[in-house]
Structure formats: structure tokens, C-alpha cells
Amino acid sequence: MSDYQPRIDDISRVLMEALDAPAQLQSLPAFAEVDRDLMRQVLEEAGKFVASEVAPLQRSGDEIGCRFENGSVTMPPGSRAAYQAFWQGGWPALACAPEDGGQGLPAVLEAVLYEMLSAANHGWTMAPGLLHGAYECLKHHGSAELKARYLEKIATGEWLATMCLTEPQAGSDLGLVRTKAVPQADGSYRVSGTKIFISGGEHDLTDNIVHLVLARLPDAPPGPKGLSLLLAPKFLPDSQRNGVHCERIEEKMGLHGSPTCVLRFEEATGWLVGEPHRGLNAMFVMMNAARLHVGLQGIGLLEAAWQKAHAYAQERRQMRAPGATQTSLIQDHPAIQRILATQRAWIDGGRLLAYRTAVELDMLKHHPDAARREAAQRWCSLVTPVLKAVWTHQGFYGASECLQVFGGHGYVREWGIEQIVRDARVTMIYEGTNEIQAIDLLVRKVLPDGGEALGALFDELAGEGPLPAEVQQYGAQLRQLTARLAQAAAYRQDLPYWVADDFLHAVGLALLAWAGSRIAAVLPDWQAAEHALQTWILPQFALRTQIMERQLAASEHAAPAPAAA
Numbered sequence: 001m002s003d004y005q006p007r008i009d010d011i012s013r014v015l016m017e018a019l020d021a022p023a024q025l026q027s028l029p030a031f032a033e034v035d036r037d038l039m040r041q042v043l044e045e046a047g048k049f050v051a052s053e054v055a056p057l058q059r060s061g062d063e064i065g066c067r068f069e070n071g072s073v074t075m076p077p078g079s080r081a082a083y084q085a086f087w088q089g090g091w092p093a094l095a096c097a098p099e100d101g102g103q104g105l106p107a108v109l110e111a112v113l114y115e116m117l118s119a120a121n122h123g124w125t126m127a128p129g130l131l132h133g134a135y136e137c138l139k140h141h142g143s144a145e146l147k148a149r150y151l152e153k154i155a156t157g158e159w160l161a162t163m164c165l166t167e168p169q170a171g172s173d174l175g176l177v178r179t180k181a182v183p184q185a186d187g188s189y190r191v192s193g194t195k196i197f198i199s200g201g202e203h204d205l206t207d208n209i210v211h212l213v214l215a216r217l218p219d220a221p222p223g224p225k226g227l228s229l230l231l232a233p234k235f236l237p238d239s240q241r242n243g244v245h246c247e248r249i250e251e252k253m254g255l256h257g258s259p260t261c262v263l264r265f266e267e268a269t270g271w272l273v274g275e276p277h278r279g280l281n282a283m284f285v286m287m288n289a290a291r292l293h294v295g296l297q298g299i300g301l302l303e304a305a306w307q308k309a310h311a312y313a314q315e316r317r318q319m320r321a322p323g324a325t326q327t328s329l330i331q332d333h334p335a336i337q338r339i340l341a342t343q344r345a346w347i348d349g350g351r352l353l354a355y356r357t358a359v360e361l362d363m364l365k366h367h368p369d370a371a372r373r374e375a376a377q378r379w380c381s382l383v384t385p386v387l388k389a390v391w392t393h394q395g396f397y398g399a400s401e402c403l404q405v406f407g408g409h410g411y412v413r414e415w416g417i418e419q420i421v422r423d424a425r426v427t428m429i430y431e432g433t434n435e436i437q438a439i440d441l442l443v444r445k446v447l448p449d450g451g452e453a454l455g456a457l458f459d460e461l462a463g464e465g466p467l468p469a470e471v472q473q474y475g476a477q478l479r480q481l482t483a484r485l486a487q488a489a490a491y492r493q494d495l496p497y498w499v500a501d502d503f504l505h506a507v508g509l510a511l512l513a514w515a516g517s518r519i520a521a522v523l524p525d526w527q528a529a530e531h532a533l534q535t536w537i538l539p540q541f542a543l544r545t546q547i548m549e550r551q552l553a554a555s556e557h558a559a560p561a562p563a564a565a
């Protein structure tokens with residue numbers, strides 16, 4: 001079966017017509033030159049690179065995988081050549097500032113690039129996937145000296161970067177991190193400790209690797225507020241090997257094209273990025289960028305699975321479809337149409353929301369008006385956890401539905417669909433598990449202001465054009481539920497945690513309803529997807545709210561009686 005091919009026409013329509021991205025971005029002085037033609041040209045070139053250089057390595061990346069020997073990792077055949085072509089072609093630098101060696105293009109073009117790369121080859125894409133976050137982190141928090149040494153290398157992708165957070169005892173709870181960083185007379189630090197699950201911790205793709213490591217200084221208070229961020233390269237500026245050792249790579253369910261490393265830091269030389277004990281603050285820039293990228297992985301993987309299933313359904317004949325007189329193609333069976341149309345609605349709707357988030361990132365960075373920047377901040381803060389959790393959930397479950405289209409042929413390796421299902425599973429886990437995203441949305445972002453920001457986001461959508469009736473209704477229901485949850489949380493603190501997942505999915509469905517109404521107008525063959533959206537997807541909103549209603553009813557039942565007057 002053929003490899004993934006980007007649907008550039010559909011991507012362009014979502015970006016240029018449904019979102020009107022060129023007009024929005026051109027209103028910013030930074031992107032005055034970025035017109036429709038330029039955007040289209042970049043997308044086409046990106047699509048060609050992805051399809052010709054990266055997609056063909058998908059299968060061998062899975063079957064041959066990464067090899068570990070004597071502390072070194074050999075990447076699957078072809079990976080290094082493709083990566084060298086990638087950075088030399090300027091792709092990692094697409095959205096970095098020209099003064100840092102970048103091309104100064106909008107973040108949304110980078111977002112589309114990473115969606116296509118993830119669809120083509122998730123394992124390979126893990127390597128450059130953290131570059132932009134590392135670049136932003138260093139740009140905003142690094143000292144002049146560190147920037148002079150590392151910023152351009154990271155912007156261009158000549159050197160790859162890692163994000164070293166997780167330790168055996170510290171997963172979701174980074175407050176438990178134990179790695180130590182001891183200050184030295186020359187201003188550097190000695191970093192010691194063990195990090196696990198580090199993507200791209202060791203490899204042969206680039207000549208150096210820049211590790212960004214969360215660690216504790218000797219005078220650090222306990223918990224997350226005592227973490228500092230350090231930069232420790234594999235090779236030091238004098239070309240000596242630093243004390244960073246890869247002890248092994250994990251055997252995994254999927255993603256065999258990406259080495260997941262145990263790294264031992266043994267008195268490794270590092271330098272502080274940002275202020276002491278404010279490491280999480282510096283790291284959040286990187287984690288937020290990475291969360292959008294993981295949402296794009298979910299969308300890309302679902303697209304790759306859908307393309308395979310769609311093509312297979314056009315070839316395979318079994319039984320007669322209702323009303324047919326002879327054996328039918330399986331694409332004519334309503335059961336198969338339902339699967340394909342449903343996943344298509346999730347893909348295109350997710351795209352619109354992810355691309356909008358990337359446009360908002362540029363608004364946040366470049367818009368002259370503070371109120372517009374505030375709206376952009378609100379969008380990114382609320383929609384990023386939704387994209388990360390809802391679209392990685394759908395990436396995995398939807399890819400499994402696409403596997404179903406193949407029957408038994410999907411369960412065997414031949415068609416490559418089982419690899420997508422295995423690879424997609426981890427997106428629900430890393431970069432903050434989906435449970436953590438749900439808590440982030442409801443408990444940290446929505447309830448503290450009584451739902452004001454979320455309400456403002458729906459008001460903003462209403463201000464952009466008439467809202468379909470169901471989006472208005474969903475927005476109103478979410479407001480009302482938020483108010484009741486805030487009230488109930490006052491006497492039942494655990495309640496928001498029980499319903500956080502339902503709340504996050506309900507917000508995702510409301511946003512998808514809005515996105516669908518925008519897309520239906522611009523994609524000529526979207527009728528089946530629109531039908532699926534209305535028939536099988538959006539009714540899930542009622543289910544999610546019903547679950548929350550029941551939880552609330554149980555709590556309200558248990559509420560303390562009002563004090564007698």
C-alpha cells in the first residue's frame with residue numbers, strides 16, 4: 001500500500017478559506033509579505049519533502065528500529081540522511097526569527113509541516129519535534145552567552161535538543177525530581193541524576209545534542225518551586241564529551257523509530273537557563289509548544305490511518321451493500337462509510353482548531369494591540385489542553401476504527417495500519433497525560449475565574465460571525481455547568497477531578513461543532529463528514545453533560561443544609 005500523501009488542497013482550504021489565515025497574518029507587520037501564494041508554495045514544498053524523504057522510512061523505522069550498543073544509538077537506516085536534508089533545507093528554522101538563522105515565517109506553517117511529518121513518520125518526527133520549543137525556551141530565558149553558543153544551532157536544527165524531565169519516581173509529579181545541579185566557581189553547574197523516557201536522548205542524527213534538564217540546586221526548596229532548568233550538551237564547547245551517558249533504550253509497544261533513553265548525568269557540565277528555582281516557568285514555554293505539537297500528532301496519525309482505510313475500502317469487495325445486486329466494494333456499506341466519514345470530521349475539525357491555535361500564537365507574539373494579545377493568550381491557554389487530549393484520544397481510537405475497515409488484514413502487518421495504532425497510543429500519555437490536561441483545563445483554568453475566560457472565548461467566536469444553534473446551546477450549557485461545578489466544589493473538593501475528563505471532551509465537542517460549521521462551507525466533498533459530525537459525533541456532548549449532571553446531582557444531594565436563619 002502506498003505511503004502517506006499530504007492532502008495539500010484540503011489543508012490549504014482550511015487554512016486560507018475557513019480560517020482566512022493569510023489576511024489575519026498579513027495584518028501583522030512581521031508577516032506583511034506572507035501572502036496566499038507564499039503560504040501555498042511553502043505547503044507544497046513541505047508536502048513534497050515529507051512524501052519523498054520521510055514517509056518512505058516509516059516502515060523500516062518500525063521494523064528495524066533504533067539499535068543500542070555501548071552507550072551509542074544507531075537510528076534506523078536512512079534516518080540520518082533524511083534529517084541532514086531536513087535541516088539543511090531550512091525546515092526546522094521555518095518559524096524562527098531571521099536574526100537567529102530562521103526564516104521568520106508564521107507558526108501555522110510550521111504546525112502544518114509537523115502535522116504532515118507526524119502523519120508520514122511519527123517515530124522520525126520525534127527527533128525534530130522538540131526543536132522549536134527548545135528554541136523559544138532558550139530565546140526567552142537563556143543568557144546572552146548561552147544564546148550565542150546554542151541558539152542558532154537549535155533554530156536551524158543543526159543540533160537537536162531534548163527535554164529531560166521524567167525520573168523513575170517523578171512522572172506527572174515533577175515536584176519529585178531529584179537530579180542535582182551544584183554550582184561551580186566558573187558559573188557552570190555539575191549535573192547528576194537519572195532521567196528516564198528521554199526521547200532522542202542519544203542518536204546519530206546530529207553531531208551534538210543539547211539537553212534541557214530539570215534539576216535542583218543545593219539550596220532548593222522541596223516541590224515544583226525548587227526546580228531549575230539547565231542546559232547540558234552531549235559535547236562541550238571544547239569538543240570534550242560531557243558526563244551524559246545513555247544507559248539503555250526502552251523496548252516499546254510502538255514508536256520504534258524514536259529512541260526512548262535512560263540518561264545518566266554524572267557530574268555533567270551544565271549552565272542555568274533562566275533564574276534559579278524558576279525552571280518550570282522556563283520549561284513551560286517548551287512544554288506548551290510541545291503540547292500543540294502532540295495534538296497535531298493525533299490529527300496527523302488519524303489522517304494517515306484514514307488515508308489507508310479510505311484507499312482499502314475502494315478496492316476490497318465483500319457481500320452486497322443494501323440495494324446492490326452484486327458483490328459490493330466495502331466503501332458502499334453504510335457501516336464502513338460511517339467509520340470513514342466520522343474520522344474525516346474529526347481530522348478536518350481538529351485541523352482548523354490546531355491551525356487557529358498556531359495563528360493565535362503569532363497574534364500573541366506580534367500583535368500591537370494588548371486586548372488582541374490577551375484574547376490570543378486566552379485561546380492558547382484554553383484550547384491547547386483540549387487539542388492535546390481530545391485529538392490524541394481520537395488519534396488512537398479513530399486509528400483503531402480505521403484498522404477495523406481492513407478486517408483481519410488490518411491486524412496483520414502487511415498494510416501498515418497496525419503500526420499507526422501502536423505508534424499513536426503514546427500520544428495520550430506523554431507531554432502531560434490526558435488526565436493531567438483535563439485537570440489543567442477545568443481545575444486550573446476554568447474554575448478559578450468562575451468560567452469567565454471560557455465564556456469570553458465563546459463570545460469571541462460569536463463576534464466573528466453567526467454561531468450555529470448547537471454551538472450557542474453548548475456554550476450556554478458549559479457556562480451553566482461551570483457555575484454549578486464551582487459552587488459544588490466549595491463543599492466537595494474532589495468533584496471537579498471526577499468530571500474533568502467529561503468537561504474537557506464537552507469543550508472539545510463544542511469547539512468541533514464550531515469548526516465543522518466553518519469547514520462545511522469550504523470543502524466541496526464534506527457532506528458525508530458533516531452528516532457524521534451531526535449524527536454520531538455531536539450527540540456525545542449530551543452524554544458528557546449528562547455524566548456531569550449526574551455527578552452534580554449526587555453532590556448536591558450530599559450538600560450541607562443551609563444554616564437556619
Ligand SMILES: Cc1cc2nc3c(=O)[nH]c(=O)nc-3n(C[C@H](O)[C@H](O)[C@H](O)COP(=O)(O)OP(=O)(O)OC[C@H]3O[C@@H](n4cnc5c(N)ncnc54)[C@H](O)[C@@H]3O)c2cc1C
Nearest residue numbers: 163164165166171172197198199260426430431432433435
Ligand atoms: C515514548 C515516550 C516518550 C517520552 N518522552 C519524554 C521526554 O522526551 N522527556 C521527558 O521528560 N519525558 C518523556 N516521557 C515521559 C512521559 O512524559 C511520562 O510518561 C508522563 O509524564 C507520565 O508519567 P509516568 O509515566 O510516570 O506516569 P504517572 O505520573 O505515574 O501516572 C500514572 C497514571 O496516573 C495518572 N495520574 C498521575 N497523577 C495524576 C493526578 N494528579 N490526577 C489524575 N491522574 C493522575 C496518570 O494520568 C496516569 O494515568 C516519555 C514517555 C514515553 C512513553
